[in-house]
Amino acid sequence: MRKARPGSTYKTNDASLPLPPGEGRGEGAFAEPTAAEGTLTRPAAGLSLRERRACSTVSLSTPQPLSRRELLATSGSGFGTLALAAMLAGERETLAATAEASGALHPACVYPPKVKRVVQLFMAGAASHIDLFDHKPALVKHHGEESDFGEPVEAFQNGLGPWLKPIWKFQPYGGCGKLLSEPVSALGDVADQLAFIHNMVSPSGVHSAATLHQTTGFVLPGFPGAGCWVSYALGSMNQNLPTFVVLPDHRGFGSNGVKNWDAGFLPSQYSGTVIHPAADDPVADLRPHAAGGYVTAESDRATREMLARLNRRHLEAGREGDSRLDARIRSYELAARMQLAAPEALDLASEPEHILRHYGVQLGKTGWPSQINAEEETHHFGLRCLAARRLLERGVRFVQVWSGNDNGFPRRNWDSHEDVERDHGPLATGMARGAAALIKDLDQRGMLDDTLVLWTTEFGRMPSSQAGKGRDHNPFVFTNWLCGGGIKGGVTCGESDQWGYKPLDRDNPTVVHDVHATILRLLGIEHTKLTWRNNGLDRRLTDVHGHVIQGILS
Secondary structure (H helix, E strand, O other): OOOOOOOOEEEEOOEEEEOOOOOOOOOOOOOOOOHHHOOOOOOOOOOOHHHHHHHOOOOOOOOOOOOHHHHHHHHHHHHHHHHHHHHHHHHHHHHHHHHHHHOOOOOOEOOOOOOOEEEEEEEOOOOOHHHHOOOOHHHHHOOOOOOOOOOOOOOOOOOOOOEOOOOOOEEEEOOOOEEEEHHHHHHHHHHHHEEEEEEEOOOOOOHHHHHHHHHHOOOOOOOOOHHHHHHHHHOOOOOOOOOEEEEOEOOEOOOOHHHHOOOOOOOHHHOOEEOOOOOOOOOOOOOOOOOOOOOOHHHHHHHHHHHHHHHHHHHHOOOOOOHHHHHHHHHHHHHHHHHHHHHHHOOHHHOOHHHHHHHOOOOOOOOOOOOOOHHHHHHHHHHHHHHHHHHHHOOOOEEEEEEOOOOOOOOOOOOOOOOHHHHHHHHHHHHHHHHHHHHHHHHHOOOHHHEEEEEEEOOEEOOEOEOOOEOOEEOOOEEEEEEEOOEOOOEEOOOEOOOOOOEOOOOOOEOHHHHHHHHHHHOOEOOOOOOEEEOOEEEOOOOOOOOOOHHHEO
């Protein structure tokens, strides 16, 4: 049932019942009905079963017994309702696909859009806010002293050693005077365009759950990624390229892998498409394998045409509501178009030399050191940012750029339990160079005004030390920043406490649903109306939460 305002009514044939306060999707309990609300009684005898069932209602306060015949009749209607729901689900997926093909916008698109596209920069492993963006003088003053949080603390790996000051010095940048640490100093050039949120919180301190929460809005798998929802609502701006593209770390996927960008219960065509811009084969299986020298362009085209005919015949044989088959057909059709469009979009060698230097990209360089180092991180992250810009300017709606892969040893992500300086130093240097280059490049091309850039990570790191030089997980507070169209630059909205341990105002933290609601608003979408019926619930990216963060909007 759709949410109704307290005091509104719903009709049962000719009778109206008031909805008690709190009625809705899990929002409060039903109020106990009173006599004043009008308890309805069973109809008088003498009517047929159909007539009795058509006008009878059961008292809200006292359950009424059903006859065996009524029970069977009601059960039969229930099974019919289930069948109808299944039919409607298939019809809804067909309508969604039809709407996308026609270019129609989702009914949730009710605001004038400020941006057309989004790029999300995700730091896998949990970047330390207090070592990069959120300066805490109290940690400098009390460095090395026994950490005292004033309350019991649930640590992930017992990382409650002495207070640990920021690893690097902070300096003010831009007219706003934003304090940034040495490894991210490259972002100083665009500090006046960034809006920081320092009071983000996560419901989990576990990488997999927290990463899913940031990418999908839920801590459990099976829910669509944010890019999937944007694709579903807005459709494509270029039929020759995917609407949602994922650029993973060159060493592998982050925690959860494809679950971070899978379409979940949405039709499969809204899933993210993985592209490795530096690989010999950037898009997996887009072209025949090198071993298949016998495959010619003509035979490849003939094969795809045959597959399309067979799949269409299979779909039309009573399977019109099967979104999986329709998505597979669409993927083949998109792959055919991408064979022409993708090579040009990913031809980084065609970029002028000064642009490559701007991003820190060194095409053709091999033989990187075995230890994690800033030059290598700068090259690879800059390469992904450059590929993101090329995809965005060619009509891709949502690009997700990852830094860091899943856990392993030696560390190749932001999960610095042992040594923050060793891991964060190279990763942050590369990230800042690439992100700043992307922002400035979008700006000089006139694209930043209608592009939204989001920087995030799954949670932060503790202000206390772990093993002397590391930091444990901190889901209690961390940082996001945004930049681009509709964003008020040079501001901070939401502060952490003096230690960077929890939000300064613990009653009003910022959650990922607020960030997602803000992104959707800037895209012209009302987040409470962007829904998909699944398992009896109108699911949405923001669940039953989310408030637009007005303080960062221009």
